[in-house]
Amino acid sequence: MAATRTGRHPDIATLQQGRTLLIRRCIECHTLPPLWHYRIEDWPGIVDSMSHRASLKPAQREAIIAYILAVRSQQ
Amino acid sequence: MIHRRVTHLLSILLLIWPATAPFAGVRHFGYVYEAVTSSPGSLDVENWVTWSHASNPQRVDEVDFRHEFEFGITENFQASLYAADWFYATEAEHSGFIYSDSALELIYNLTNPVVDPVGLSVYEEIRAGDRVFELESKLIAQKDLGPFILAYNLTLEAVWEGTGWQQRQGELQQAFGASYEISQRVSVGVEMLHEFEFPEWRDNERIRNFFIGPNVCLRHKNWFVTLTGLAQATNTPDEADFQLRTIFGIGF
Numbered sequence: 001m002a003a004t005r006t007g008r009h010p011d012i013a014t015l016q017q018g019r020t021l022l023i024r025r026c027i028e029c030h031t032l033p034p035l036w037h038y039r040i041e042d043w044p045g046i047v048d049s050m051s052h053r054a055s056l057k058p059a060q061r062e063a064i065i066a067y068i069l070a071v072r073s074q075q
Numbered sequence: 076m077i078h079r080r081v082t083h084l085l086s087i088l089l090l091i092w093p094a095t096a097p098f099a100g101v102r103h104f105g106y107v108y109e110a111v112t113s114s115p116g117s118l119d120v121e122n123w124v125t126w127s128h129a130s131n132p133q134r135v136d137e138v139d140f141r142h143e144f145e146f147g148i149t150e151n152f153q154a155s156l157y158a159a160d161w162f163y164a165t166e167a168e169h170s171g172f173i174y175s176d177s178a179l180e181l182i183y184n185l186t187n188p189v190v191d192p193v194g195l196s197v198y199e200e201i202r203a204g205d206r207v208f209e210l211e212s213k214l215i216a217q218k219d220l221g222p223f224i225l226a227y228n229l230t231l232e233a234v235w236e237g238t239g240w241q242q243r244q245g246e247l248q249q250a251f252g253a254s255y256e257i258s259q260r261v262s263v264g265v266e267m268l269h270e271f272e273f274p275e276w277r278d279n280e281r282i283r284n285f286f287i288g289p290n291v292c293l294r295h296k297n298w299f300v301t302l303t304g305l306a307q308a309t310n311t312p313d314e315a316d317f318q319l320r321t322i323f324g325i326g327f
Contacts, residue, residue: 023189028100031222031256055114
C-alpha cells in the first residue's frame, strides 16, 4: 500500500473517508477525472489547489490524497 | 413587508456564517437542477438574470432578476434564500422595476450520482410575495458518466396569484439536461423543458409548452458563469418564444 505524504501508511478508515469525500466534494464543481489521468506526483498539488473550494479540512485533504495514491499504487 | 423580513433574516444569517466560508459549488445548467448538494459550511451568492422575448404583441419582453444565497448545512442538506426576485417589464402604460417575491429553497440529497445507479435529491421551495404564493416540489435525478453529467427534474408547482392570491394554477414540469466537460473550466450541453399547465387546476385548455436549447458553463477558482438559451418548440402565444438565462455565482 502507498504511503501518505507524511510517510505513514493510511488505515482503512482513512481510505474510506478519502473515497467518500472524493465522490462527494469534488463533483460539486466538476466531473471526476480517471485517477490515471494525472501523474502520481501531481495529485497532492491538484487536491491542495482545490481543497478550500471543496471545504476540506487538512485531515480530509490528506485522506483524499491517501486514497488516490493507494488506488494508483495498485494500477 | 415580506421583502423587509427576508432582508433581516438574511442579514442575521450572513453575520453568523463563517467569514471565510468556502465555495458552495457550480451549476452546469441554467434551468435544470443537479442532485449534488453543497458541502457543510459553504456559502455562495448567485445572481440570476433571465431575459424573455415574445413575438406576440400582446406580451411584453421581460427581464427577471434573482439574488440567491446558498448555504451548505450538512453533507446532504443545503438551503437557499432568494432574497429578492424582481423584474423589469416594458408595457404601454408604464415601464419599470417591480419586486415580485422572496423564497426559501431546501434540497436533501439521498444518493450519489457517481457510485450509485442514479443520484437522487428531493427539493422544496416556498415562495411568497405581495401578489403571489407558490409551493414547488421537485425530484432531482443525476448521473455522472465520465465527463458527462445527465440530469432530470420532475416538478410540481402550486401557485396562488393576484390580489388576495385568489387565482390558482398548477404546473407539472419535466426537465432534462446533458452537459459535457470539455476541460476543467468549460462545459457545454443542452437543456429541455416540458411543461403542463393547469389553470384553476383544470386541463380544459390543454396547455403544453416545450423549450430546448444549448448551454455553456465557465468556472475558475471561486466563481462560475452559466448561460442557457431556450427556444419554444411549441406554439403557445402566452409563453416566451426565446429566453436567455445567465447565472453568475461567487463564493466567499
